[in-house]
Amino acid sequence: MIQARGLTKKYGSKVAVDHADFAVQSGHVTGFLGPNGAGKSTTMRMILGLDHPTAGDVTVNGKHYRELGAPLHEVGALLDAKAIHGGRSAYNHLLCLAKSNGIAKRRVDEVLGLVGLQSVAKKPSKGFSLGMGQRLGIAGALLGDPGVLMFDEPVNGLDPEGILWIRNLMKQLAKEGRTVFVSSHLMSEMALTADHLVVIGRGKILADTGMQEFIDTNATSHVRVRSPQLAELGPLLARQGWRVEVEGDESLRVYGPRTAQVGDVAGDNKIRLHELTAVQPSLEEAFMQLTGDTVEYHAGIPGGAPAAGVTADQVPAATPDGSWVSAPPPPGAAPPPPGAAPPPPGVQGGPNGGQG
Numbered sequence: 001m002i003q004a005r006g007l008t009k010k011y012g013s014k015v016a017v018d019h020a021d022f023a024v025q026s027g028h029v030t031g032f033l034g035p036n037g038a039g040k041s042t043t044m045r046m047i048l049g050l051d052h053p054t055a056g057d058v059t060v061n062g063k064h065y066r067e068l069g070a071p072l073h074e075v076g077a078l079l080d081a082k083a084i085h086g087g088r089s090a091y092n093h094l095l096c097l098a099k100s101n102g103i104a105k106r107r108v109d110e111v112l113g114l115v116g117l118q119s120v121a122k123k124p125s126k127g128f129s130l131g132m133g134q135r136l137g138i139a140g141a142l143l144g145d146p147g148v149l150m151f152d153e154p155v156n157g158l159d160p161e162g163i164l165w166i167r168n169l170m171k172q173l174a175k176e177g178r179t180v181f182v183s184s185h186l187m188s189e190m191a192l193t194a195d196h197l198v199v200i201g202r203g204k205i206l207a208d209t210g211m212q213e214f215i216d217t218n219a220t221s222h223v224r225v226r227s228p229q230l231a232e233l234g235p236l237l238a239r240q241g242w243r244v245e246v247e248g249d250e251s252l253r254v255y256g257p258r259t260a261q262v263g264d265v266a267g268d269n270k271i272r273l274h275e276l277t278a279v280q281p282s283l284e285e286a287f288m289q290l291t292g293d294t295v296e297y298h299a300g301i302p303g304g305a306p307a308a309g310v311t312a313d314q315v316p317a318a319t320p321d322g323s324w325v326s327a328p329p330p331p332g333a334a335p336p337p338p339g340a341a342p343p344p345p346g347v348q349g350g351p352n353g354g355q356g
């Protein structure tokens with residue numbers, strides 16, 4: 001288990017990690033997410049004693065890293081796959097690590113087999129691809145058979161087969177009761193691998209929660225409806241008090257109702273539908289929703305940021321004048337009575353109106 005309490009790191013006036021409290025439990029794959037520069041690597045470095053906290057502390061199995069008697073047997077880490085002496089072979093690199101940590105030679109062959117590098121084990125690692133380097137780093141992390149494993153962007157540079165392999169490896173390690181703490185920017189991959197999340201933004205812990213709970217708390221499911229009569233359907237749906245967003249030339253996202261309710265409105269008004277789907281939110285949507293304000297390095301989006309999940313180019317393209325895009329009703333508010341007037345144009349925002 002990894003436990004951080006009030007963990008803080010300042011570089012001059014820059015607060016890289018700001019009073020972070022979180023726990024990484026054994027038996028789970030815990031994803032460590034955050035935008036660029038959020039403080040993930042700094043946190044991992046402090047866990048491994050490579051950086052000293054300015055305040056607070058972090059322990060592995062109840063001890064500071066420097067207090068661990070046989071560190072490689074307790075915690076294995078892949079932080080930077082390139083941090084390997086390029087002239088050494090994979091075998092010799094691992095053998096040096098093993099010898100200096102009292103680990104049996106046969107374990108080197110074992111981990112080389114585990115990561116699939118036997119055939120290139122005697123070649124200098126400077127000729128390795130990024131993916132091979134990642135595998136060698138993972139072999140080093142596994143060498144001491146530790147109960148706690150940390151991986152910083154482990155799928156970086158791996159091909160699809162490699163990504164699947166590391167996903168299964170991490171799940172297997174957690175199943176064996178180990179603590180697995182992994183950072184990644186690949187949300188779809190994280191959604192498939194982690195069951196718990198620690199989310200950091202500008203050095204502060206924004207969430208420490210289960211995967212599904214995180215998604216449910218930070219993003220909303222919606223109904224996707226596709227119709228050749230969007231210009232008629234949009235205002236009718238908005239009149240029910242539901243938030244309606246344009247998703248493409250022929251579809252809308254409707255927040256609030258069940259699919260049957262959207263179908264009923266369309267049917268009552270003789271509007272043809274080509275699709276009616278309940279869409280569950282993704283980890284990416286939830287992550288963007290939570291961390292949007294904490295992103296340090298923004299790329300410019302012409303016309304401003306769109307609502308989560310709706311790309312900037314889709315918003316104006318398919319909206320006639322945007323007047324029927326409604327804001328969400330206040331929680332608990334009753335929908336307006338049938339036949340009530342639609343919201344007046346412009347009152348609840350323009351083409352992207354009411355979307356924040």
Ligand SMILES: Nc1ncnc2c1ncn2[C@@H]1O[C@H](COP(=O)(O)OP(=O)(O)OP(=O)(O)O)[C@@H](O)[C@H]1O
Pocket residue numbers: 011014015016034035036037038039040041042043
């Ligand atoms: N040695 C250092 N000196 C000064 N500032 C640093 C140093 N290391 C990190 N920082 C700053 O601390 C902040 C956190 O950096 P960190 O590398 O921990 O973020 P990260 O979440 O790992 O980012 P990324 O996802 O881009 O790898 C950043 O603003 C970074 O510029």
